[in-house]
Amino acid sequence: MDWFISEATTKSVTEECAVGIRNFHGTELLIVDTPGLFDTNMEKKKCYREISKCLQVILPGPHAFLIVISCNRFTEEEQAAVQWIKDKFGERALSYCIVVLTRVQELIRSCGGRYFGVNNFAEPERKNEYVNNMLQMIAEMRTANGSKVFTNNMIRLMTAAVRRRSQEAHAEMVQPNGTINEIPAVTEAVVNYYQQGQ
Helix, strand or coil, X not given: CCCCCCCCCCCCXXXXXXXXXXXXXXXXXXXXXXXXXXXXXXXXXXXXXXXXHHHHCCCCXXXXXXXXXXXXXXXXXXXXXXXXXXXXXXXXXXXXXXXXXECCCCCCCCECCEEEEXXXXXXXXXXXXXXXXXXHHHHHHHHHCCCCCCCCHHHHHHHHHHHHHHHHCCXXXXXXXXXXXXXXXXXXXXXXXXHCCC
16 A cells, blocks of 8 residues: 655655544554755744654554655755654664665665665565564664664653643644644744754
């Protein structure tokens, strides 16, 4: 099942964060697709909103950051992806990173030696094999990280904001089409976190 738009283009296809949920051989997968958050031209306020929308649905934190890079679209934006995660989430976030390559022609330097090549045009059986292999890689990474999700001060602030919100009123965080409903208090927590210099 393909949740997200994938095109061979020189710019980011995704414009807003979206969520895809799938049960794969008994494992519930929650994937958050993000716009080009590494784009230095993105307005800071929009960047913070998208970060907050992405993270609010994966609290208390992600098991993995998947940096998806198309080899025919390896721009400066993608080259800055690892540095962006390091800058925004801290050095420790790199131990939760896996570089995912599509249209693989050659390997690129990866986070901690972890990389994964995918043929977008593979048969469904092969795509299932990719998912199995990716889940195995994530399981190994989780074990190496003490079976804990990634968290930092910003994520803890966001978790507290979501808890306060859920105590006030029941609201769905994700619409059936995968669109994430923004929680203003979470966005405010992200903005405050970055304005205070982390």
